Amino acid sequence: MDRFHEMQVFLAVAEEEGFAAAARRLKTSPPSVTRAVAAMEQRIGTQLLARTTRSLHLTDAGQRYLEDCRRILAELEEAEEAAAGSYSIPGGHLTVTAPVLFGELYVAPVLGEYLDQFPLVSISALLVDRVVNMADEGVDVAVRIGHLHEPGQQAIKVGEVRRVVCASPAYLDENGRPQWPEQLREAKIVTSSSSQLVSEWTFVDAGRPLKIAIEPRLSVTANNAAINLARLGWGMTRVLSYQVAAAVAAGELELVLEAFEPAPLPIHVVFQQNGRIPAKVNTFVDFLSQRLGQDAALNPATKRRA
Structure with a gap:
């Protein structure tokens, strides 16, 4: 077995935290995965994985070797892509990530347009409400809402x-429109x-932050349900x-307390820059950035009504 393949097997075992899961990912048998790791450890002369009947984890040497494997395999992939012309064609x-609702509303339609224009590219979209570690999860492009850390x-700011x-106009007609956050x-x-906006809502009053403790009568697990x-x-x-x-534009919802809103949150299209950037990443970043930048709902010029 060649060393590059051994590295791929070891990487899969470490990331999947198990031989059986790694075998499923690699579409091979668990015994072959076990033999590959054992042969690697024997050749290197040190233990890379600590095994018990219930768990498996990296040794210190294994953690260092894992980082080296990721780097070497990434460089190999880059070399192969360069030879195949992927930096020009x-x-x-391509793996893309975005928050769930944002991805459904704004990113998913762009994916179809992009694939129609670039038939040699395929895309996996990871729509989750968490900050995905791009390097660890093999993500090429991410949409981030909020400040970058x-x-x-x-990163390219797109809105x-x-x-x-x-609230609905009917609710506000019956219960009144709040004029102050305390209401x-x-x-x-x-x-x-x-949402990150659950227990305490922050506003701005006369340039100073104003925090209001919220005790919701009802809590649901999805933004769409609350909306x-x-x-x-x-x-x-x-x-x-x-x-x-869309609901505000249709008159189904009405915004209140706009004068007390905190500063807007930026939206960025983010991508890794480790050496040369493949054409699939360059073209998709340009394509997505242009589409999002043209969307009126994300345009700062339309953020407040008169």
Whole structure:
């Protein structure tokens, strides 16, 4: 067995945290995976994986070797892609990540357009409400909402979103439109547990932050459910502006307390820059950035009504 293949097997075992899971990922048998790791450890002369009947974890030597394997295999892939012309012609597999609802509303339509234009590319879209480690999970391009904290990445700002409070016009007609954030303590509130805006809502009053402790009458596990409950007149919710842009435009939801909103959150298209950037990444980043930058719901110029 060649050493590059052994490295791929070891990488799969370490990332999947098991021989059987690694075998499924590599589409081979668990005994062959076990033999490959054992042969590698024997040749190197040190233990890379500590095994028990219930668990498997990397030794210190294994952790260092894992990092080297990732680097070497990435360089090998880069060399093969360069030889195949992938730095001039978009082709191969692309992995993209974005928040769930943002991905469904804004990224997914762009994926289809891009694939129609570049037939040699295939895409996997990881839509999750967490910050994906791009290097660890093999992600080429990410959409980030909020301020960036990851080093070694390139980012293109494509817009921004607001943190808005909204309710249906019928609910506001019956219960009144709050003029001050403190009045939210008396309102029926529905929140999503997947949101970062659950227990405390921050506003700005006369240039100073104002934090309001929120005790929701109802908490659901998805943003869409909270939005639908607000749209149906049950109560008020706080979400990101892009999530309710269509409902607000249709008159199904109304924004309140806009004068007290905190600064908008930036939206970036992020990609790794380790050496030369493949054509599939360059073209997709340009394509996605242009589409998102043209969207009125993400355009700062339209963020506030007069």
